[in-house]
Amino acid sequence: MRTRLSMKINALLERHFPERRLFLRSDTDTRFIRLRPTTQLVGFAGVAIIVAWAIIATSILLMDSIGAGNFRDQAKRDQDAYERRLNELSSERDARAEEALAAQERFNAALGQISMMQSELLSSETRRRELETGIEVVQSTLRRTMKDREAARTQLAEVSAGGENSSVNSAADDAALDFLTAALESTAKERDQVVADAQDALIQAEEMKSEIQVMSDKNDQIFRQLEEAMTVSVKPLDKMFRAAGMNPDRILNEVRKGYSGQGGPLMPLSFSTRGEAPSGETKRANQILKDMDSLNLYRIAAQKAPFAKPVKDAVRFTSGFGRRWGRMHSGADFAGPHGTPIYSTADGVIVHAGWQSGYGRLIKIQHQFGIETRYAHLSKIRVKVGQRVSRGQRIGDMGNTGRSTGTHLHYEVRVGGKAVNPMIYIKAANDVF
Structure with a gap:
């Protein structure tokens, strides 16, 4: 079969x-x-x-x-758009800063004028009180003089009833009466002048109140513009740090410890030396100064955290953070031509620049806030251990050293020694810049 x-x-x-x-x-x-x-x-x-x-x-x-060609073109377009957006936001930030400084100068000038006008108003009020006191004194003197005149007239009538022997005394009394009449006329004129001066002082006080109200409206407009500018500038930065899993309050406190000098135009305002509570405008001004201080601290912190890409040329994202082939991949891989420039993503200090098994040629940078970045498989290292580097500074070239299957950059971010996804920082920065 x-x-x-x-x-x-x-x-x-x-x-x-x-x-x-x-x-x-x-x-x-x-x-x-x-x-x-x-x-x-x-x-x-x-x-x-x-x-x-x-x-x-x-x-x-x-x-x-x-x-790969389409991805490179798309990456190039995204990079160009990112740089354009970054330049636009940088220009807008500078313009906002200039507006804030100009508004602060106008605010300081307005405060000076208000202080001067308040001094004038207080001086006018003091003058008015002095005039009122003078009027009361003049009126008291006038009443006393009128009583004396009535007493003199009564005495004159009694003397006249005494007969011819008192003719001499009558002439003396007439002279005294004429003197009193002249004094009364002079006192009346002084009283009228005092009343007129008091009325002028009240009119000036009303005019000053109107000017102070106009100045207060202008200050309120300046305050609103500054508050809006601070809101637009500070909230996105706060969102960026929170998106990266960083506590903004702790970050700002840590930056503030390293920049603890005091004095200058951003000191809190205080206009009272009598222990009185600050006014509403003073509170608003102090809040704006506090926001400006926070904005400056955010700017410093953003330079010290890795909110940037390690490569600026068109590259291909080949592998992300997480498990790969059963093993943990602790970073992100970017493939590109051999020798592509590699840049530091934040200010820091070089703690390793040499060969390490598996990583090949490796650079480690220690940043503030307990953050460390790693740049592996490099073909060339351009920094030394102990060297301080800034964000955007070139530190090496892309290569294929160590345990690598092709030319690429292995980029890691470690917080407290533990590897975290570096794309969290890159995406958080993209949402803001």
């Missing part, structure tokens, strides 16, 4: 693959190799598999090359 089946299969194969003989002739002998149908079928199948594998592999390489 098996023989018949094999004979049928052999006969079927002979229709397409007839038996062939390959002769090998030498000077003294002739030999041949018999190629049976099954042998030819196996050879044909092997050749077909090799050709199919070559076609599939070529297609995959072509598709990968086309995809």
